[in-house]
Amino acid sequence: MITIAVCGAGTVNDALAARAETLGRAIAGLTRRTSSGGFIPEIDGLRFIPIAWVVIYHVNQVLRTEYGGPSKEDRFIQFVKVGAFAPHLFFVISGFVLALPFAAHHLSGRKKVRVGAYYLRRVTRLWPAYVVIMSCLFLWRLPAEPSVSRSLAPHYLIGLLFQHDLTYGTANPLNGVAWSLEVEIQFYALLPLLAMVFAVKDVRLRRGIIVAVVVTAIVLQRNMSMYAYACGPRPCQSVVNFIQFFLVGFLLADIYLADWKGRPSRHWGWDVVWLASVFALAYVLRPVVPQSSPLRHWMFPPLVLVFFLSALRGAAMSRVLRAPVIFTVGGMCYTIYLLHFVIITFLIRNLTRTLVGSSPSNLDIVVQSILLVPAVLVVSSLFFAAVERPTMNKRWPQLLAAWVRQLASGRRTRAVALLSGAESELRPAAPTALG
Numbered sequence: 001m002i003t004i005a006v007c008g009a010g011t012v013n014d015a016l017a018a019r020a021e022t023l024g025r026a027i028a029g030l031t032r033r034t035s036s037g038g039f040i041p042e043i044d045g046l047r048f049i050p051i052a053w054v055v056i057y058h059v060n061q062v063l064r065t066e067y068g069g070p071s072k073e074d075r076f077i078q079f080v081k082v083g084a085f086a087p088h089l090f091f092v093i094s095g096f097v098l099a100l101p102f103a104a105h106h107l108s109g110r111k112k113v114r115v116g117a118y119y120l121r122r123v124t125r126l127w128p129a130y131v132v133i134m135s136c137l138f139l140w141r142l143p144a145e146p147s148v149s150r151s152l153a154p155h156y157l158i159g160l161l162f163q164h165d166l167t168y169g170t171a172n173p174l175n176g177v178a179w180s181l182e183v184e185i186q187f188y189a190l191l192p193l194l195a196m197v198f199a200v201k202d203v204r205l206r207r208g209i210i211v212a213v214v215v216t217a218i219v220l221q222r223n224m225s226m227y228a229y230a231c232g233p234r235p236c237q238s239v240v241n242f243i244q245f246f247l248v249g250f251l252l253a254d255i256y257l258a259d260w261k262g263r264p265s266r267h268w269g270w271d272v273v274w275l276a277s278v279f280a281l282a283y284v285l286r287p288v289v290p291q292s293s294p295l296r297h298w299m300f301p302p303l304v305l306v307f308f309l310s311a312l313r314g315a316a317m318s319r320v321l322r323a324p325v326i327f328t329v330g331g332m333c334y335t336i337y338l339l340h341f342v343i344i345t346f347l348i349r350n351l352t353r354t355l356v357g358s359s360p361s362n363l364d365i366v367v368q369s370i371l372l373v374p375a376v377l378v379v380s381s382l383f384f385a386a387v388e389r390p391t392m393n394k395r396w397p398q399l400l401a402a403w404v405r406q407l408a409s410g411r412r413t414r415a416v417a418l419l420s421g422a423e424s425e426l427r428p429a430a431p432t433a434l435g
Contacts, residue, residue, distance in 0.1 A: 041321065041322045041327040042311075042312060042318060042321040042322060042327075043093070043096075043097060043327075043330075044326075044327035044328070044330035044331040044333075045320065045321025045322060045323070045326045045327045045330050046093055046308065046311060046312075046321060046330065047090070047093060047330035047331065047333040048321075048326045048327065048329050048330035048333070049089065049311075049330075050086035050087070050089035050090050050093075050333070051086070051329070051330065051333040051336050051337060052329075053082070053083040053086045053089075054083045054084075054086035054087070054337070054340070055083075055336070055340050055344070055369075055373060055376060056080055056083055056365075056369055057080055057081060057082075057083025057084055057086065058083075058340060058341050058344055059344055059348075059365060059368050059369050059372055059373075060077065060080045060081065060360075060365050062341075062344050062345050062348050063348065063360040063364060063365060063368060064360065066348060066349065066353070067353075067359065067360050068359055068360075073287065074362070076362050077362065077365075078282075078286045078287055078288065079282050079286075080365065081286075081287050082281065082282050082285045082286065085281075085285050085300075087180035087183075088242065088245045088300070088304065089245075089304065089307075090180065090184075090333075090337075091180075091183070091184070091187070091242055091245035091246050091249070092245050092246070092248045092249045092252065092304055092305075092308060093249060093308075094184055094187065094246060094249060095187070095245065095246035095247060095248065095249020095250050095252070095253070096249035096250075096252045096253050096256070096308070097249070098188070098191055098249075099191070099195055099198070099249060099250050099253040100253050100256070100257070101113050102191070102192070102195035102198055103195070103198040103250075103253045103254060103257050104257060105198075106198040106199050107198060107254075107257050107258055108257055113192075115192045118191075118192065119188075121394055122185075122188045124391065124394065124396065124397060125391060125392065125394075126181075126185075126334070128387060128388075128391045128396075129334065129335060129338070129383075129387050129388040129391065130160075130162075130178075130181070130338065131160060132383075132387050133175070133338050133339065133383075134156060134159055134160060134174055134175060134178075135156075137174045137175055137342065138152060138153075138156045138174055141174075152173060152174060155168065155172055155173055155174060156174055159172045159174060159175075159178065162181065162182045162185040163182070164178070164179075164182060165179050165182050165237040165238075166182070166237075166238065169237075171237075175338065175341070175342065176341070177337060177338065177340075177341050178338065179237055180337075181337075181338075182237075183237070183238065183239050183242055186238060186239035187239050187242075187243070187246050190239065194246075194247075194250070195250075197209055197210060197250070198254070203254075203258055206254065207251060207254060210247050210250050210251055210254070211251075213243070213244075213247055214243075214244040214247050214248070214301055217240075217243045217244045217247075218244055218297050218298065218301070220240075221240075221241055221297070222294075222297060225292075244301050245301065245304065248301050248304055248305045248308075251305060252305065252308055252309065255309065256312070264312050264313050265313070266313055266314060266315040266318050267313065267314075267315055268314070268315045268316060270309075270310045270313035270314040270315070270317070271310070271314035271315060271316045271317055273306065273310040273313075273314070274307065274310035274311050274314050274317055277303055277304075277306045277307040277310055278307065280299075280303050281300075281303050281304065281307060284296055284299045284300060284303060285300065329377065332380055332381065332384045332388070334388060335380045335383050335384040335387075335388050336376060336377075336380045339376070339379060339380050339383065340376045340380070343372070343375060343376050343379055344372050344376065347371075347372055347375060348368065348372070352368055352371050352372065355367060355368070355371075
């Protein structure tokens with residue numbers, strides 16, 4: 001009896017271990033590659049928060065657009081609709097992540113960032129996945145709507161240059177969520193200039209300058225009524241209207257390097273602060289607060305700074321952010337963001353609509369989310385593994401050229417090895433974490 005029990009337990013444990021190993025390999029295959037060679041799981045964990053929020057927000061939005069909804073929104077719906085501000089959280093993360101190597105040079109004596117290499121890396125990192133997705137969306141509409149597709153061609157071509165909103169003053173009809181990516185591109189162009197603030201050695205003066213620019217930006221936005229698009233859609237959908245969030249990321253990078261030395265200490269008290277910041281953000285950003293409210297404009301940036309600071313310092317939150325599933329999904333946020341709205345709209349219109357009542361309820365949103373989120377993750381994971389993750393290697397153009405040469409010369413085994421990532425001969429020595 002005892003022997004059987006032990007053997008059975010061993011068999012079960014072996015099976016669980018095998019499954020855990022398989023899951024670990026799958027997660028490793030979806031973990032992002034960083035061009036610096038360093039990987040901070042908490043950063044991708046932070047990305048999970050806005051990407052999860054915006055997906056649920058768009059499930060609700062598509063349901064309401066297709067089937068309508070109650071005129072009075074309860075607190076659940078108001079909390080879901082705060083997901084409309086998820087791109088602002090991405091702006092903060094971008095400001096933080098991209099400022100780190102510039103700040104590390106000035107504050108920690110790390111290697112100087114080569115501006116030309118920085119710009120080239122932004123193009124080779126973001127453009128391939130974006131071009132593939134936008135091209136697929138354009139080609140998808142060609143057979144069904146040839147006349148409409150001809151009118152979409154200019155939007156498609158201008159969109160490939162990340163200039164659609166500035167050119168047309170509206171979101172791209174092929175993929176409306178791409179507006180925030182165009183704002184990011186504008187920030188990337190300005191970043192080397194803005195990052196010169198880290199050359200200021202006095203920490204109080206340096207942070208004072210950043211805060212002063214944030215305050216000036218908010219004053220300008222309010223005077224131009226940017227919140228109501230009274231100044232026209234082009235400046236309102238440009239980096240001018242969102243610069244304060246990227247600069248909050250600058251403050252976060254400054255604190256992370258100068259105060260924490262890249263190793264923030266953790267305490268459960270910060271978890272309490274993080275929860276409080278979540279409720280405070282939900283209160284300030286809830287839909288019933290007017291767009292012109294000074295409360296929203298002045299409180300959003302400091303609250304989001306507290307939100308990220310406390311997430312990185314919280315004992316429980318640090319464990320959550322470092323969970324493999326969390327940082328893996330967060331690491332795929334670029335692909336998920338570009339694909340999720342199209343997938344959700346297609347599935348609701350063609351598959352899950354039969355489960356929706358005449359007027360979508362909170363339960364409908366939950367059920368649809370349970371059904372649709374896995375589909376979004378599966379499609380996004382396949383695209384991420386096939387397209388985005390390979391281009392995270394900053395040497396992917398050279399590797400692709402080598403793969404084409406090997407394939408053309410008939411050396412298919414070597415070509416497959418290159419394509420699958422066996423590229424040690426072409427890989428340079430590992431750089432420093434922030435180099």
